[in-house]
Each structure stands twice: as C-alpha cells, then as structure tokens.
Amino acid sequence: MQTEKTDTDRLYTYDDYLKIDDDNQYELIGGKLILVPAPRTLHQELVGKIYRRVAEFIYDNNLGKVLIAPTDVLLSDTEKPQPDILFISIERLNIITEMNVQGAPDLVVEILSPSTGKNDRVEKSKMYYKHGVKEYWIVDPDHKTIEVFISGEKNWNLFQSYDDEDILTSPLIKGLQIQLKDIFQ
Incomplete structure (x- = not known):
C-alpha cells in the first residue's frame, strides 16, 4: 500500500529525500514523502511490454530516450516522482x-x-500537468485499458x-502504433 512517511506535517525536499538511509522506495509529491511498495508482477510485465514497444520505436527513429522506474524526475524541490516509463525527446536530452x-x-x-491508482489519477496527474508533461498515459491492468491524455490549455x-482490441497511437510520437492485444495478453 502506498503510504506517506510518518511526519505528516513536515514538507520534505529533494535534499531530505537524498538523506534517507533505508532500502525503501519513495516518491516526493507536493512535499510529502510517499513510500512506494513493490508492484505486482502484472504491473512489471506491463512496464516491460510497453517499454519495449515504445523504446524500439524511439531508438529506431532516433527520437530521444526512454527510461523506466526507478528514475528520479526532479520537477521541483518538493516534487520528485518516479514514473513507470518516461520519454524525453532528442531536443531535450540535456535534462x-x-x-x-x-x-x-x-x-x-x-x-x-x-495502492497507487488514486494517486496516479489525481495527485500525479495534476503535478505532471503543472510542470509541463505533454502527454500522459494511464494504464489500467484490471480493465485492460490505456487512456492517453494530452496537455490542454487548462488541464489534460x-x-x-x-x-485491448485497439491499436494505440500517440499524438506526441508520430507513427508509434502499439497493438494492445499483445500488451494485455
């Protein structure tokens, strides 16, 4: 279960996060230190399948880099998520x-x-939008769906x-097509 670290009134910074001396996995969301438990095996299988399809297209076309968790993404001093998969375009590799x-x-x-569904749909969604993520995919393993959101004027x-019967396309990554029956089988 995803839980906040015990001191609920304290706002943590990235420097505080770096000083943590234990073997747990944490994200920093809005200054709150969130303990991230080990994911289900299905979760990890989906990460691998989606990563493979996206990375193959990105690297074959020299479009940028694709990374997987646990990669710290420092959005601000109090916001450091570890997205399951992230893409950075070739023009922005300097980040x-x-x-x-x-x-x-x-x-x-x-x-x-x-344990993370509500946080991924609400808190992280707001955070990613606020900091300028252009496209956000929410993968639901139980319903075998992927929602693709694009950054709009005021919200996603x-x-x-x-x-699972569809072919996913990305408005951001032109030409990318993922046969979802292969992902969810």
Whole structure:
C-alpha cells in the first residue's frame, strides 16, 4: 500500500529525500514523502511490454530516450516522482543527468496498482500537468485499458481511451502504433 512517511506535517525536499538511509522506495509529491511498495508482477510485465514497444520505436527513429522506474524526475524541490516509463525527446536530452531527470519528460506512463491508482489519477496527474508533461498515459491492468491524455490549455484533454482490441497511437510520437492485444495478453 502506498503510504506517506510518518511526519505528516513536515514538507520534505529533494535534499531530505537524498538523506534517507533505508532500502525503501519513495516518491516526493507536493512535499510529502510517499513510500512506494513493490508492484505486482502484472504491473512489471506491463512496464516491460510497453517499454519495449515504445523504446524500439524511439531508438529506431532516433527520437530521444526512454527510461523506466526507478528514475528520479526532479520537477521541483518538493516534487520528485518516479514514473513507470518516461520519454524525453532528442531536443531535450540535456535534462537527463547522471543522478536524475531535471524537468518534465515529454511523455509519462503510469501503470495503475491497487495502492497507487488514486494517486496516479489525481495527485500525479495534476503535478505532471503543472510542470509541463505533454502527454500522459494511464494504464489500467484490471480493465485492460490505456487512456492517453494530452496537455490542454487548462488541464489534460483525453485524446483517446483504448482497450485491448485497439491499436494505440500517440499524438506526441508520430507513427508509434502499439497493438494492445499483445500488451494485455
């Protein structure tokens, strides 16, 4: 279950996060330190399948880089998520450092888990929009759907909701096509 670290009134910074001396996985969302449990095996399988399809297209076409969690994405001093999958276009590769990604990826993919679903749909969604992510995919393993959102004038706009019989396309990554029956089988 995804839980906040015990001191609920304290606002944590990235420097505080770097000083944590335990083996747990954390995200920093709005100054709150969120403990991230080990994901289900289905979650990891979907990360691998989606990453493989996206990365193959990106690298074959020299469009940028694709990374997977746990990669720290430093959006601000109090916001450091670790998206399941992220894409950074070739024009913006300078935001990738040895330690982390400093700034918003072009595309973020989050695979829902029972413990993270609300956070991925609400808190992280707002955070990604606020910091300039251009496209956001929410993958629902239980319903076998992927919702693709694009950044609009005031909020996310739903580009398309796909199910396991569809071919996913991306408005950001022109030419990318993912046969979802291969992802969800």
